[in-house]
Every structure is written in structure tokens, then in C-alpha cells.
Amino acid sequence: MAAATIKDVAREAKVSVASVSRALNGGSGVTEATGQRIRAAAERLHYIPHAAARMLITRRTHTIGALLPDLYGEFFSELIRGIDLAARARGLHLLVSSSHDGVDEAAAAVRSMQGRVDGLLILSGRVDAAFLRANLPKELPVVLLNSAVKSPAYHVLNVNNHAGAVAMVRHLLQAGHADVALIAGPEGNFDARQREQGYREAMAKYAPGVALNIVAGDFTEESGHRAGRELLARKTRPQAVFAANDMMAVGCLGAFREAGVRVPRDIALAGFDDIPITRYVTPALSTVRVRIADFGRLALERLADLLEHPEQESPTADTLGFEIVERESCGANTPTGTAEVNAKSFQSKSSQLAARGGER
Amino acid sequence: MAAATIKDVAREAKVSVASVSRALNGGSGVTEATGQRIRAAAERLHYIPHAAARMLITRRTHTIGALLPDLYGEFFSELIRGIDLAARARGLHLLVSSSHDGVDEAAAAVRSMQGRVDGLLILSGRVDAAFLRANLPKELPVVLLNSAVKSPAYHVLNVNNHAGAVAMVRHLLQAGHADVALIAGPEGNFDARQREQGYREAMAKYAPGVALNIVAGDFTEESGHRAGRELLARKTRPQAVFAANDMMAVGCLGAFREAGVRVPRDIALAGFDDIPITRYVTPALSTVRVRIADFGRLALERLADLLEHPEQESPTADTLGFEIVERESCGANTPTGTAEVNAKSFQSKSSQLAARGGER
DNA sequence: AGCGCCCATGAAAACGTTTACGTTGGCGCC
DNA sequence: GGCGCCAACGTAAACGTTTTCATGGGCGCT
Numbered sequence: 152m153a154a155a156t157i158k159d160v161a162r163e164a165k166v167s168v169a170s171v172s173r174a175l176n177g178g179s180g181v182t183e184a185t186g187q188r189i190r191a192a193a194e195r196l197h198y199i200p201h202a203a204a205r206m207l208i209t210r211r212t213h214t215i216g217a218l219l220p221d222l223y224g225e226f227f228s229e230l231i232r233g234i235d236l237a238a239r240a241r242g243l244h245l246l247v248s249s250s251h252d253g254v255d256e257a258a259a260a261v262r263s264m265q266g267r268v269d270g271l272l273i274l275s276g277r278v279d280a281a282f283l284r285a286n287l288p289k290e291l292p293v294v295l296l297n298s299a300v301k302s303p304a305y306h307v308l309n310v311n312n313h314a315g316a317v318a319m320v321r322h323l324l325q326a327g328h329a330d331v332a333l334i335a336g337p338e339g340n341f342d343a344r345q346r347e348q349g350y351r352e353a354m355a356k357y358a359p360g361v362a363l364n365i366v367a368g369d370f371t372e373e374s375g376h377r378a379g380r381e382l383l384a385r386k387t388r389p390q391a392v393f394a395a396n397d398m399m400a401v402g403c404l405g406a407f408r409e410a411g412v413r414v415p416r417d418i419a420l421a422g423f424d425d426i427p428i429t430r431y432v433t434p435a436l437s438t439v440r441v442r443i444a445d446f447g448r449l450a451l452e453r454l455a456d457l458l459e460h461p462e463q464e465s466p467t468a469d470t471l472g473f474e475i476v477e478r479e480s481c482g483a484n485t486p487t488g489t490a491e492v493n494a495k496s497f498q499s500k501s502s503q504l505a506a507r508g509g510e511r
Numbered sequence: 512m513a514a515a516t517i518k519d520v521a522r523e524a525k526v527s528v529a530s531v532s533r534a535l536n537g538g539s540g541v542t543e544a545t546g547q548r549i550r551a552a553a554e555r556l557h558y559i560p561h562a563a564a565r566m567l568i569t570r571r572t573h574t575i576g577a578l579l580p581d582l583y584g585e586f587f588s589e590l591i592r593g594i595d596l597a598a599r600a601r602g603l604h605l606l607v608s609s610s611h612d613g614v615d616e617a618a619a620a621v622r623s624m625q626g627r628v629d630g631l632l633i634l635s636g637r638v639d640a641a642f643l644r645a646n647l648p649k650e651l652p653v654v655l656l657n658s659a660v661k662s663p664a665y666h667v668l669n670v671n672n673h674a675g676a677v678a679m680v681r682h683l684l685q686a687g688h689a690d691v692a693l694i695a696g697p698e699g700n701f702d703a704r705q706r707e708q709g710y711r712e713a714m715a716k717y718a719p720g721v722a723l724n725i726v727a728g729d730f731t732e733e734s735g736h737r738a739g740r741e742l743l744a745r746k747t748r749p750q751a752v753f754a755a756n757d758m759m760a761v762g763c764l765g766a767f768r769e770a771g772v773r774v775p776r777d778i779a780l781a782g783f784d785d786i787p788i789t790r791y792v793t794p795a796l797s798t799v800r801v802r803i804a805d806f807g808r809l810a811l812e813r814l815a816d817l818l819e820h821p822e823q824e825s826p827t828a829d830t831l832g833f834e835i836v837e838r839e840s841c842g843a844n845t846p847t848g849t850a851e852v853n854a855k856s857f858q859s860k861s862s863q864l865a866a867r868g869g870e871r
Numbered sequence: 872a873g874c875g876c877c878c879a880t881g882a883a884a885a886c887g888t889t890t891a892c893g894t895t896g897g898c899g900c901c
Numbered sequence: 902g903g904c905g906c907c908a909a910c911g912t913a914a915a916c917g918t919t920t921t922c923a924t925g926g927g928c929g930c931t
Binding site for chain 1: 886
């Protein structure tokens with residue numbers, strides 16, 4: 152028994168296929184009586200419209216594609232979760248394609264999604280404006296996530312790396328740690344660069360006299376470990392260390408422990424991202440929290456808006472809010488009794504939107 | 512400029528659409544010369560075949576759907592990663608739909624995927640054989656992940672919960688902990704039930720005289736914490752605790768620490784899953800490792816095989832191998848100097864297959 | 872040299888929808 | 902009572918492919 156088609160329903164309900172289509176979609180143009188007869192027939196035959204046929208004529212797939220780098224861990228899953236939730240809410244399907252680091256891989260992925268999606272969500276440190284122009288039909292709505300692309304032709308949604316870094320560095324300084332060192336992220340990485348920039352500016356502004364102290368890292372735990380040892384080996388040991396992401400902070404923490412350096416008593420430490428592990432290491436890690444699921448949700452919602460109002464809105468570059476999460480490692484004010492966390496929230500315009508949207 | 516169609520290419524190359532189709536797909540039935548001319552024309556026009564039209568006539572979408580529960584964290588992302596990697600290798604697209612706990616939600620998701628996918632990967636504690644029969648056309652290839660469904664009509668791929676639990680309990684017993692308590696998982700959960708069963712059998716077999724000691728949990732950290740306190744309150748304190756998953760073990764560890772009970776000196780502790788956090792808590796947690804990405808990859812590969820050889824293979828129920836990961840918390844043989852981990856590997860048939868497949 | 876066969880190619884049908892356009896019939900209005 | 906209009910419904914075209922079938926021509930074989 153092959154799947155029932157619209158013709159079968161039409162025959163069953165003794166009407167034409169056109170009426171079936173009308174009854175099942177718009178609802179207008181058919182009598183209430185025949186409408187019911189048609190719906191009943193469709194139900195009886197377990198009729199499900201053939202998606203491909205509909206796509207072909209409609210030119211809409213009701214699917215959005217998510218193009219992601221080869222991403223591990225919590226960030227990835229939270230992002231997808233946010234996107235998926237929002238997509239479901241809007242009746243959109245989600246076609247994912249992760250696991251590609253290279254530009255050519257990404258290009259192949261983009262091309263193979265051509266025609267299967269109504270719009271694209273792209274998160275990739277590698278793609279730039281030229282890549283997009285070369286590989287995307289310009290009618291295809293696109294939202295770039297955490298992208299360095301500044302072109303007014305594309306919509307961009309970023310984590311507020313810069314402000315987060317500034318806030319954390321300021322927080323460390325205000326907690327009484329006179330000089331703050333940075334464990335930087337990988338060379339070409341967009342997030343890493345912005346966070347470093349934030350560090351530099353915060354130091355310049357809030358600790359004008361103090362020399363910068365930057366050691367290289369690449370966002371891996373191991374590089375954080377190396378960086379920690381390197382910092383201890385320097386002639387003047389910093390009073391606080393700001394790692395450009397949590398995994399490096401964790402690695403650094405390990406190096407400190409091995410060296411017998413106590414955190415936060417001897418040296419303060421903070422990270423960025425608020426991955427779950429930060430809560431479980433000892434001491435618990437202070438960090439900059441980004442609500443990743445909201446990030447995904449917002450991105451999808453912007454894209455969905457684009458689909459509905461094709462060229463109405465002009466491209467926007469928006470950033471997501473963040474919170475400073477104070478745990479033990481930064482040695483600011485460890486609330487002795489409570490295990491509860493202090494979180495200072497920095498809302499940007501879009502994250503207020505996030506909060507509103509999150510109520511449902 | 513609308514996207515180029517096969518007709519445009521035909522005109523450009525001065526051949527019929529049929530020849531274009533042949534040249535671009537099979538390659539046979541067309542002269543080398545005309546083939547080149549056609550490919551050149553296609554290149555020039557940036558021709559990309561319209562996916563929907565092709566689906567319509569071919570009845571193949573080259574897409575597989577992944578139906579997942581509302582899943583957080585590492586497990587989810589690793590699973591998707593494995594699936595996605597394997598899908599890319601096979602030239603398949605991946606349509607994901609997570610975030611549904613309820614049966615009706617799942618039913619809606621299944622129905623809306625109808626016709627958009629060639630096959631389905633389903634991971635859900637909730638769906639049973641009846642659900643599948645009711646909501647799936649029986650021609651649609653399906654692979655069930657971690658499912659209790661025993662029906663010979665469906666292919667099933669499971670984590671080896673039972674053997675993993677048996678091995679860990681035996682390991683704890685052999686390490687000299689005479690009685691092992693279990694922190695069980697949620698009531699209806701399939702994995703939880705199998706792990707508990709493994710605990711029971713291992714105790715019966717390797718510690719025949721010892722009374723069982725089971726305390727309830729629900730896979731959350733908080734429930735593990737409660738369970739830990741409950742265990743300490745009992746008249747006879749067990750020598751080792753096996754938590755049915757890592758998050759509960761982490762919670763339990765917290766409870767022990769708060770009570771001043773030292774792990775592993777006063778009491779040994781082990782979990783299940785090998786989530787990343789296990790490495791970062793102190794003491795590091797011994798656990799049962801499951802290679803989740805492999806799990807996803809295997810599932811997809813089985814499904815892909817099903818697509819290619821529709822009814823050739825009869826439904827199989829297979830299980831994935833696991834490893835006992837010995838860290839500090841189980842107090843077996845903490846290798847003093849090395850931070851390296853001892854891992855005993857238990858390969859099942861399918862995970863050997865995994866190893867082979869992983870070489871590429 | 873003639874016959875037949877095979878291979879390259881083209882014409883057209885088919886896939887299952889949506890939708891523009893015709894065709895009815897009923898009803899109000901003059 | 903006839904005319905026109907509108908709502909309900911049907912017919913058919915269109916979407917962009919793949920694939921079957923027909924047609925032609927070139928070439929090998931006797």
C-alpha cells in the first residue's frame with residue numbers, strides 16, 4: 152500500500168484535487184460541508200501531503216539549515232537546543248551540518264543545502280564576506296553567528312565578547328587584584344580576538360599604570376595548563392588571571408594546584424563561557440556566562456522574521472547579554488555560608504528580548 | 512536572476528534535458544565530448560539541481576531524521592556529532608528534531624518528518640512498539656537507539672547498560688569493597704532499569720551472601736546528593752557506592768564531602784557514562800565509559816545500510832562496547848605517579864565494527 | 872555493398888502538489 | 902422573467918527532475 156496522494160483523497164471525497172488542496176490548506180473557497188467531507192476522507196486514508204511536491208511548486212521548504220564548525224561539548228548542544236526549540240515553535244524543520252572546519256568543506260555543505268532550506272544559520276570562524284558572496288545565492292536569508300563579518304549585507308548576531316571581557320577584568324581589578332594577566336585564545340579566532348581586545352581596553356581604562364601581561368593559548372585545557380606554568384615562571388607573578396575561556400581556566404587551575412599555588416588565596420582566576428564544569432572544579436570558577444540556548448533561539452527567530460518579511464528589515468548586528476558569575480576562584484566576596492552564586496547581569500537590547508521570549 | 516534549471520543548461524549546451532540529466536548523474540549513455548560540454552555549461556550557469564524536483568521523481572530525499580528527547584549536555588552533542596560525521600561520509604543530510612518529551616509531541620514530530628526523510632533514528636525512552644506501528648509507515652527504515660522495544664520488526668542499537676553495570680560492580684567487589692550499594696535511576700527509564708538489573712545480577716553472582724542496598728534517584732545531581740545522605744544515614748554504611756549515572760555520582764560525592772566522609776578512603780564511588788565532569792571533580796570519578804559518538808555513527812551506518820539494501824538484513828538488536836575507567840574515586844589501584852587512567856575495554860561485536868569504521 | 876545492431880540522443884510521460892482560469896448554478900435585482 | 906454576479910467547484914498548467922521509449926545514424930559483418 153503506497154502512501155495516499157491528493158488524488159486518492161479527491162476520489163474518496165468525490166471532489167476534485169483542487170478542492171482537496173483548498174480544504175486542507177486555506178480552507179476558503181469550499182463549503183463547510185464539503186470541507187468536512189474532505190477532511191474526513193483525508194483522515195481515513197492517513198493522507199500526508201508529499202513534502203517534495205509541495206516544495207517544488209511552493210518554492211518553500213519550511214526548513215532552515217544550521218551550518219556549524221566541528222564543535223564539541225556543551226556549547227554545541229545548548230546552541231542546537233535553542234535553535235531547535237525556536238524552530239519547532241515556528242513550525243520549521245532543522246537541517247544541521249556540523250563537523251567541518253575547512254573552508255572548502257563548508258562550501259560543499261552550503262552548496263549541498265542549496266534548495267533544501269529557506270534560510271541559513273552560519274556559525275564559523277572561517278567564513279568571511281567573500282566566501283558568502285561566492286557560495287550563497289543572495290536571495291537566501293542568512294544569519295551569521297559570532298562572526299567577524301561586518302558587511303552591511305548580512306545579519307549578524309554575536310556573543311558580547313568584548314563587553315564580557317571588560318566587565319570581568321574590571322571586576323577582578325575592583326576586587327583588589329592590582330594586575331590581571333590574560334591567557335589569550337587562538338590566533339585567528341574571532342571570539343578570542345574580541346576578548347583580548349576587551350582585556351586590553353579594561354586594563355587601559357581601569358588600571359592605567361599596570362603593564363599588560365598576556366600569554367598565548369588556544370582554548371584547549373592543555374594550553375591553559377601550559378599558560379599557567381608559564382605565568383608562574385615569570386619574574387612578577389600576577390595577582391589575577393583571566394582566561395579567555397573556561398577550559399583554559401580549568402587547565403590553568405590544574406597547573407596552579409600542581410605548583411602548590413592556592414586559588415584564590417595566592418592568585419585569583421576567572422574564565423569565560425560558564426560551561427558546567429566550572430561549577431565542579433575546586434575552587435569553583437568565576438566566569439562570564441552567556442546564555443547559549445537563548446543565543447540559538449534569537450538567531451533562529453531573526454532568521455524566521457527574515458523569511459516572513461523578505462527585505463523589510465535592513466541587516467542588523469546585534470549582541471547578546473551576559474552575566475558575571477562570581478564563584479570562589481576570583482576571591483572577591485565568597486559568601487561564606489551560601490553555596491549560591493552571585494551573578495551580575497549585563498543585558499543588551501537583544502537579551503532583554505531574550506528574557507521576554509523566554510517566558511513561554 | 513532566478514536559479515538556473517536543467518533546461519537552461521540544456522539550451523546552453525545545445526542538447527536535450529535528458530542528456531543533461533544523464534551527463535550529470537550516471538555519466539553513461541552520453542559521449543565523453545558532449546558530457547564535457549554539458550558539465551561546462553552547468554558550471555558556467557552555476558547550476559544546482561532542484562532538490563525538491565529530484566525528490567519528487569526519485570522518491571529519495573537523501574536525508575535521515577533524528578528524533579531525540581529533550582536532551583542536555585555532552586551526551587546529546589556527542590551523539591549528534593557521531594551521527595553527523597557518518598551522515599556526511601555517506602552523503603546524507605541530517606534533519607534533527609529534539610526537544611520533545613511527550614509521546615504526542617514525538618508523534619507530531621514523526622508525522623511532520625514524513626516524506627522529508629528516507630529513514631529515522633529514534634532515541635526516546637517513551638516510544639514503544641505500539642507507538643511505532645501507529646505512527647510510522649512500515650516501509651520506512653528505522654533504527655531505535657537505547658530502546659526497550661524488543662519487537663523483531665525493528666532494528667535496535669543499545670548501550671550495553673547491563674554488561675557495563677555488571678563489570679563495574681564486579682570491579683568494585685574485586686577491589687575489596689565487600690558490599691556495594693546502588694543509586695538507581697528514574698523509575699520507568701530503560702537505561703536505569705538495565706543498569707539496576709546488572710547490579711542485581713553482579714551482586715548475586717560475585718557477592719552471593721551480601722544484602723542488596725538500593726536507594727532511589729532520578730539521574731539528576733540533586734537526587735544523587737539526597738541519595739548520598741540517605742546512604743550515610745543507614746545503620747550499616749556500604750563500602751562502595753555505584754551510581755547509575757555520573758551526575759548522581761557527582762551529587763553523591765558532594766553529600767559525602769559535606770558529611771566529612773572521604774572518597775575513596777572511607778567509601779568508594781563510581782558512576783556510569785564518563786561525562787567530562789568526572790575528570791574534574793576531586794577525587795576524579797571512576798566510571799563506565801560509553802563512546803557516544805561511535806554510538807551515533809554506528810546507528811547511522813546501520814540505517815544507511817538499511818536504505819541501500821531495503822529488506823535484505825533482518826532486524827538486529829546490537830549493543831555497544833564499553834570500558835571501565837578507573838580513576839581515583841573507586842580506590843582500586845590509584846597509580847600514584849601517573850595522572851593517566853586505567854581503562855579496561857569490553858568490546859562487543861558492534862564496537863569492533865566501530866573500531867574498524869573509525870579508521871578512515 | 873547491403874543488412875542489422877547498438878549507441879547516442881531526443882521527445883514525452885510521470886512524480887504530487889498548488890493555483891490561475893473556466894464553468895457551472897443559484898440568487899438578487901431591474 | 903431575464904440578466905448579471907458571485908461562490909463553489911473542476912480543469913489543466915506549471916514546478917524541475919528522471920526515465921522510458923522511440924529514432925536516427927554509424928559501423929561491423931557477411
